[in-house]
Amino acid sequence: MNKNIIKKKHNIKIPKSIFSCYSEKHRILFLKGPLGHRLIKLKLKLNIIGEKNIILITDQFFDDYSANEKKNTKSYQGTYIALIKKKILEILKPNFKKLKLVGVGYKVFLLKKKQLTLLRLSLGFSHNIYFKVPDDIKIICYKNNKVLILGNDYQKVTLVASKLRSYKIPEIYKGKGILYENEELKLKEGKKV
Numbered sequence: 001m002n003k004n005i006i007k008k009k010h011n012i013k014i015p016k017s018i019f020s021c022y023s024e025k026h027r028i029l030f031l032k033g034p035l036g037h038r039l040i041k042l043k044l045k046l047n048i049i050g051e052k053n054i055i056l057i058t059d060q061f062f063d064d065y066s067a068n069e070k071k072n073t074k075s076y077q078g079t080y081i082a083l084i085k086k087k088i089l090e091i092l093k094p095n096f097k098k099l100k101l102v103g104v105g106y107k108v109f110l111l112k113k114k115q116l117t118l119l120r121l122s123l124g125f126s127h128n129i130y131f132k133v134p135d136d137i138k139i140i141c142y143k144n145n146k147v148l149i150l151g152n153d154y155q156k157v158t159l160v161a162s163k164l165r166s167y168k169i170p171e172i173y174k175g176k177g178i179l180y181e182n183e184e185l186k187l188k189e190g191k192k193v
Helices: 067-071 073-092 154-166
Strands: 011-013 019-023 028-033 036-041 044-049 054-061 095-102 107-113 116-122 129-132 137-142 146-151 177-180
Touching (some): 011 073, 019 044, 028 073, 044 073, 054 073, 073 154, 095 154, 137 154, 146 154
Antiparallel strands (some): 011 054, 028 036
């Protein structure tokens, strides 16, 4: 075995509640857990130790790559470690983002019409903004100015949260807008007369 394979930082311990399957022929890693499954396409070869439930990310590519890409092998290993860990977390725990609306009269309402779920945002404009909620995302409005976005896919949850936030980006003078729950703004002073 190569010395780079044995390094602890290139190992990922898989929890017992997750089933993993690796196909070198198709260059994919399949992970299945309580909240769904994920497929990861790979450029580097893996070694799986079944009895310990450990995945080792090697420094060997499937195909012949240029010398430049071979120099970046460590960065590829780090990227795949982070990606696999993120996918494991996605299928173990639900992902969520919390948003709060800060401003006088800023409100959010959840509307359900037949199979369609809409989010009505009242953000101080002369009109309301309607946002169609994707099927695999769940939105909960607690209070009339706080929103909880839930889903299995971390990327989709953050995409929906950033899309909602883009309707009223917080301003730096009064602090009004849509903020993430733990976000703090440093307010600027206005011009003094």
